[in-house]
Structure formats: C-alpha cells, structure tokens
Amino acid sequence: MRFLQQLTIPSLLLLVIVTPISATFYTNVSSIPTLHLLNATRSAWETFEKLAGCHVGDKADGLSKLKQYFSRFGYISSSSSAANFTDDFDDVLKSAISAYQKNFNLKATGKLDAPTLRQIVRPRCGNPDMVDGASEMNAGRKLLRTVAAARYSFFPGKPRWPKRNRDLSYAFVPRNNLTEEVKQVFARAFTRWSDVTPLNFTRSESVFKADIVIGFFSGDHGDGEPFDGPMGTLAHASSPPTGMFHLDGDEDWLISGDETNRRIMPVTSVVDLESVAVHEIGHLLGLGHSSVEDAIMYPAISGGDRKVELAKDDIEGIQYLYGDGGSSRRSETSGGAEFWRGLGFSLSSIATCLLLICC
Numbered sequence: 001m002r003f004l005q006q007l008t009i010p011s012l013l014l015l016v017i018v019t020p021i022s023a024t025f026y027t028n029v030s031s032i033p034t035l036h037l038l039n040a041t042r043s044a045w046e047t048f049e050k051l052a053g054c055h056v057g058d059k060a061d062g063l064s065k066l067k068q069y070f071s072r073f074g075y076i077s078s079s080s081s082a083a084n085f086t087d088d089f090d091d092v093l094k095s096a097i098s099a100y101q102k103n104f105n106l107k108a109t110g111k112l113d114a115p116t117l118r119q120i121v122r123p124r125c126g127n128p129d130m131v132d133g134a135s136e137m138n139a140g141r142k143l144l145r146t147v148a149a150a151r152y153s154f155f156p157g158k159p160r161w162p163k164r165n166r167d168l169s170y171a172f173v174p175r176n177n178l179t180e181e182v183k184q185v186f187a188r189a190f191t192r193w194s195d196v197t198p199l200n201f202t203r204s205e206s207v208f209k210a211d212i213v214i215g216f217f218s219g220d221h222g223d224g225e226p227f228d229g230p231m232g233t234l235a236h237a238s239s240p241p242t243g244m245f246h247l248d249g250d251e252d253w254l255i256s257g258d259e260t261n262r263r264i265m266p267v268t269s270v271v272d273l274e275s276v277a278v279h280e281i282g283h284l285l286g287l288g289h290s291s292v293e294d295a296i297m298y299p300a301i302s303g304g305d306r307k308v309e310l311a312k313d314d315i316e317g318i319q320y321l322y323g324d325g326g327s328s329r330r331s332e333t334s335g336g337a338e339f340w341r342g343l344g345f346s347l348s349s350i351a352t353c354l355l356l357i358c359c
C-alpha cells in the first residue's frame, strides 16, 4: 500500500483499536518543563547524523535505515532493486538523496552533506513527498496569470471533495477525551482554509456521520503507517474523500492560540498543534507537499516553530481545486446568512415535530 491516498480501510476499524496515548497538551510556553527543552535534539532519526560524508561505494551501518526513510517518503520506489535495504551506498540511494535535496531547496549533490542531514532529522509530516518516484513538490509549474512559479502539489489524479459537498463535518475520536481547548485548536485551523475557499467546516459529535475523523494514535494503529514516538513523524492525513486525520499520540503539543507565524520557543520537543493541524487539513482537502519553506504545505516543522497562516503558494494551490469562494462569500450581508440559518432551524424544528407526531 502506498500510503493514505490509496487507503481503503474503513475509519471504523481504527476506532476500535485501543492504544493509550501519552500526549501532553501545554496551554502556554511557560508551562513546558525544562526537560523538554533539554531533550530538544532527540529525534527518531538522530542516528542518521553519523552518516555524514558517506558517498557512493561506501558501506556503513545505518544506510539501510536511511533507505527505509527515503522509501517511506516516496524517494525510493517499493519496486526498486534497492528495496532490499542493504547498508551499501548505491546509485539508487544517491538519486533518492538528489531528489530530496531538490525538493528541499538544497544543493543537489547526491551526498550526505551537513545541510541535508540537518533537514532529514527535522520532525515532519508522515505523508510522502513523492509517489512512485515522481514529484510535483518542486516542479515550479508556471501559473497562468502570473510570472511566479507554483510549488504546490496534489495527490495523483488531483482528488478533491465533490462540488455537492462544500459543507464538510469533522469529529474527534471519543476515546482521546480531548478537552474543548484542544478541539478549538482544530476549529481555528479549519477556519484558515474556509476563509479562502467555498468550503465550510462544522463539528459533528458523530464519528460515524462526519466527513473527517480526527484522532491521536500511538505506534502501529492499523493503517500500515505506524507512528514513531516523540518527534520523527508528527501526523498524517488522507486525500479526499477519505477524511482520516491522524496525529502521533506520543508527541507533546502546544495549544496556545497566538496568531502569528514565528519561533515561539527555543528549540524544543514540544510541537505547535495548530501548525500541524493546518498542514494536515491541506492534505485532507487535496494538497500535497510544497517546496516553499514559508508555505503551510512544506513538509517539515521544527519544535518551537509556529506556522499557521496560509502562504500565497497554499492559497493558489487550494483555489486551483475549489476556486475562490471565501472573500466574496464573506462580503455577502450577514442578514442573508441569518436568514438561511433561521430557515434551517425552522426546517429541522418541523422535522422534529413530525417525528414526534409520527412516533
């Protein structure tokens, strides 16, 4: 299975998997214990740092694990001869490194130089950057009306939510027992996308009826993409219209609602939840990764960073899929919205009355 865009496991299956999560939610920076600051450099992939300087022809402990890393994120095809993951630095690994360097705006040397290794060990989204060795992440396609090059990408086939479904609902896995404060982080994240599209998002209390189901899971949680404990991969999400949004239950999260993009802490192992949520919602709506570092859809984020505001690249990508319904819709009179809300309420009241009468 090549990740969640091909996922067919029903969401319901995940709801019955009992995996205790250890996530802690910090409401502000000052509540984060010093220990987390001291552990800032720990990473699921920190062993890669000792591979610095390796090149074609070398054999070194850890190269097989590095190949698994590149395979996981789509840089080595699962059908490749290198999929046996030996500790040999071969040409397949070299071309994987080159493609990775191109996607992350690094000098494409094909060598494990220091800037490349620093990027590799950063915490990141679990969704792949490439599918079957192909990538649009840094394709730089020309936009029709501007001279700028777009870096956004889509899932293969450009799946999106159907036109009849512009009002999407989301629900939280009940087993996580999330507080209202945590749920509000996700509400803010959804608003950032509804502000620039015709899409609306409303919270549902039913995971069975919701379009999007959000849950924190630890380790192997049944979709073939296990989480890896603190740091490493932080979350992953499916393409439309599957609606599965999973976060690593072993991360520690900051849930303060500070509005701006910035470094909010020294380097730390605590991750800003809204930043990750805005990114994963981009996937849920059909966006792939972007090589623009300021973009929400850039795959990596360091602990202590907050990035919640959509960049031009994100907006152009999402509006390619759904059009610009945001600004024109909000300029409509609120009276009209009130009218429709009122009508909806009246209709639901009538339906309730009919049900009561009929029963």
Ligand SMILES: [Zn+2]
Pocket (backbone or CB within 6 Å): 125, 126, 127, 279, 280, 283, 289, 299
């Ligand atoms: Zn991602």
Ligand SMILES: [Zn+2]
Pocket (backbone or CB within 6 Å): 217, 221, 223, 225, 236, 246
């Ligand atoms: Zn998952």
